[in-house]
Amino acid sequence: METCTAVSLRALDGSPRCEAPGPRIETTDVVVVGARCAGAATAMLLARYGHDVVVVDRAEFPSDTLSTHAIARGGVVQLQRWGILERLLESGVPRLRKADFHVDGEITTRAVKDRYGVDFVVAPRRHVLDPLLQEAATSAGARIRTRITVSDVRFDDAGRAVGIAGRDAQGALEVRARIVVGADGLKSRVARSVAAPVVEQRPSHSALHYRYVRADWPAIEYHLSDDGYAGVFPTHDGDACVWVSTHHETALAHRRSTADLHSAFNSMMDRIAPALQERMRSGTATSPVRGMMSMPNQLRAPVGPGWMLVGDAGYHRDAITGQGITDAFRDGELAAEAIDATLRDPSVEGEAFDRFHAERDRMLRDVFEITCELSCIPERDRFVELQKQLAAAIDEQAAELAQRPIPAAQLAA
Numbered sequence: 272m273e274t275c276t277a278v279s280l281r282a283l284d285g286s287p288r289c290e291a292p293g294p295r296i297e298t299t300d301v302v303v304v305g306a307r308c309a310g311a312a313t314a315m316l317l318a319r320y321g322h323d324v325v326v327v328d329r330a331e332f333p334s335d336t337l338s339t340h341a342i343a344r345g346g347v348v349q350l351q352r353w354g355i356l357e358r359l360l361e362s363g364v365p366r367l368r369k370a371d372f373h374v375d376g377e378i379t380t381r382a383v384k385d386r387y388g389v390d391f392v393v394a395p396r397r398h399v400l401d402p403l404l405q406e407a408a409t410s411a412g413a414r415i416r417t418r419i420t421v422s423d424v425r426f427d428d429a430g431r432a433v434g435i436a437g438r439d440a441q442g443a444l445e446v447r448a449r450i451v452v453g454a455d456g457l458k459s460r461v462a463r464s465v466a467a468p469v470v471e472q473r474p475s476h477s478a479l480h481y482r483y484v485r486a487d488w489p490a491i492e493y494h495l496s497d498d499g500y501a502g503v504f505p506t507h508d509g510d511a512c513v514w515v516s517t518h519h520e521t522a523l524a525h526r527r528s529t530a531d532l533h534s535a536f537n538s539m540m541d542r543i544a545p546a547l548q549e550r551m552r553s554g555t556a557t558s559p560v561r562g563m564m565s566m567p568n569q570l571r572a573p574v575g576p577g578w579m580l581v582g583d584a585g586y587h588r589d590a591i592t593g594q595g596i597t598d599a600f601r602d603g604e605l606a607a608e609a610i611d612a613t614l615r616d617p618s619v620e621g622e623a624f625d626r627f628h629a630e631r632d633r634m635l636r637d638v639f640e641i642t643c644e645l646s647c648i649p650e651r652d653r654f655v656e657l658q659k660q661l662a663a664a665i666d667e668q669a670a671e672l673a674q675r676p677i678p679a680a681q682l683a684a
Contacts, residue, residue: 294436294443299325299414300614302435302448304421304461307336307397309582309599310454311404311415315353316607318411319679322614325446327419327437328455332405333398337561339481339512339590341394341491341504345669346597348387349604352677355407362399365505366391370491372658373546374651380490386666387673392491394504394512400596419444424451424464424578432465432577450610451578454603457567459584465575467585473568473643478522479590480536480562481514486554493658494544495651501544504593510557513547515539516591518648519565536560566590568643573602573631574624581606586635589646592661594638601668605630607678634671637664 301317303310306328314326330336342350350356360366368391372379383391405415421437425445434447453461461467477499488511492503499517506512517539525535525542540548566589573585582599609627613620641661649657 292442294445295441296445296447297325298447299323300448301325301450301452301610302327302446303452303454304328304435304459305454305456305582305584306330306332306405306415306417307401307454307456307582308404308596309584309603310452311401311408312349312353312600312603313452313454313581313606314413314415315404315408315411316604316678317610318408318413320607320611321679322611324408324413325448326405326408326413326415327421327435327446328415328417329420331417333402335396335398336401337563338397338595339394339479339504339514339593340397340400340506340596341512341593342392343594343597343665343669344383344386344389344392345665345672346600347389347392348669348673349597349600351388352673352675353407355403358407359393359395359400359403362395362403363507364393364395364399367393367491367505369489370493372655373492373494373544374655376546387669389669394491394506396507396510399507421455421460424461430576432575435461449577449614452606452610453578453580453584454582454599455584457583457587459580461578462571462580462584465578467571467573467575467578467580469569470572471570475565475568475589475646476518476520477516477566477589477591477646477648478519478562478564479514479516479566480522480532480539480560481512482536482556482560483510483558484513484551484554485509485557486511486550492547494547495654496543497651499539499543499648500591500654501540501547503547513551515543516648517543522562522564532560532562536562563590566646568639568646570632570635570639572628574628579606579610579624579627586631586639588639588642591645592638592642594642597665598635598638601634601672602631604672604675604678605634611678634668638668 300323432451488505494501501515504512573580609623612623
């Protein structure tokens with residue numbers, strides 16, 4: 272007897288005919304595409320508000336991703352407000368309480384001052400941080416689905432986003448939702464599917480390369496030269512993310528004149544931070560070199576009917592200021608507040624989404640402007656001045672975040 276595992280119908284001659292089965296369908300309040308910093312934080316907060324949330328990601332966790340993973344004061348304030356900071360510290364990530372600036376053989380040390388309940392910053396590995404945020408999201412009630420490739424956003428006849436389509440190992444699936452959140456990075460499938468326009472774009476001239484080195488790393492470090500900058504972000508297990516940033520044409524020249532990326536990295540370090548390079552040689556390299564060329568400085572329109580973008584999907588900036596994770600946390604909280612208001616009263620969606628858009632743009636502006644200038648690799652004195660402006664902008668934003676009501680705190684009371 273002939274059978275098939277798909278939907279079985281009869282042909283005109285009476286023989287079985289196999290047709291592909293329809294997609295598996297799941298229904299939820301919010302589907303979040305992307306389960307790393309921005310997506311997991313947004314899902315966690317929405318679940319704490321009491322909403323049904325499904326998160327999908329093509330990756331499997333724990334896993335690493337391209338990231339220098341420093342978290343500035345504002346991000347640490349967020350983790351503390353959300354009740355996650357202590358769990359992160361228990362993972363062994365070091366408290367970084369000072370930054371050393373190396374210029375022409377001289378070192379200037381600046382302490383991380385005690386402000387808004389925080390006197391340190393951290394740089395956790397992403398294979399530690401992302402699962403920790405995911406665990407917090409699932410503890411709040413969110414459902415996380417991994418190894419799912421999203422192919423499209425689904426729309427109703429009026430053009431409103433109503434879910435996503437994708438595939439996993441079992442075949443086609445759809446997640447139908449009242450709100451779709453794209454937290455799937457710079458090359459966001461959600462952003463492309465909803466045709467979210469880039470509304471502001473600035474030149475990007477820098478390139479950044481990094482690797483992990485195990486040695487004695489007591490502080491954050493910045494090494495300044497006329498050709499670029501290098502730095503150290505200490506992280507788990509005695510490792511540090513050791514990075515070098517230079518003009519992308521300079522980086523390209525080093526790549527072309529050397530045998531491989533490892534050699535190009537060493538060549539750039541020899542040129543820009545030779546003293547740091549010597550210390551690296553006395554340590555143990557624990558990873559290959561990774562790199563990013565010409566990182567975009569851009570803002571996308573982050574909202575539309577039934578959809579929203581958070582993290583790098585909505586706003587991407589050069590990595591030189593190390594603000595990606597902090598920005599993702601901030602925008603995740605702003606997004607969760609707007610979506611919560613919309614789910615409770617759909618009539619306020621336009622107002623709530625517009626408020627999210629305006630607040631995001633206002634809060635990112637100062638750091639964005641500083642990042643754009645730093646990404647052009649200014650001369651050393653200007654770099655130092657911009658770093659002072661950056662520290663002030665970071666503290667101002669941390670103060671504002673510290674004063675905000677903790678999301679869903681009233682529900683837990």
